[in-house]
Amino acid sequence: MKHSAAIAQLEIHASNCENNAANQEAEGQFEDAANNRTNAADYRQAIEALQSDTPLPSPYSVRMQQSADGKFYAAGLGLGIHSGDGQFLVTADRFAINGKPSE
Structure with missing residues (x-):
């Protein structure tokens, strides 16, 4: 598939957001949970667009700016085309890809 690497990364991020x-929600952090559900839906939308080979609007981004306790921060990601080059950009103080360690 043409965009298999990007789709794989977006699937990981969507699953992490859903988890x-x-x-x-179980901890009563409903505002944060809603933000994660919105982000997961945005990831899923990007996945569908890539799978159908439909061009994404450029830029496509997800941003979060304030935590539930009112602390401000900036974090986000962007997916788009710039000068003919595909880009996947992440802005964060910490970045991790979570998964089970291999044995």
Whole structure:
């Protein structure tokens, strides 16, 4: 598939957001859970566009700017085309790809 690497990364991020949302809902952090569900839906939309080979609007981005306790921060990601080059950009103080360690 033409965009298999990008789709794989977006799938990971969507799943992480969905898992985080479920955990946050269980802990009563409903605002954070809603943000994660919105981000997961945005990831899924990007995946569908890539799978159908439909061009994404450029730029496509997800941003978060304030935590539930009112602390301001900036984090986000962008997916788009710039000067003919595909880009996947991340802005964060910490970045991780979570998964089970291999044995």
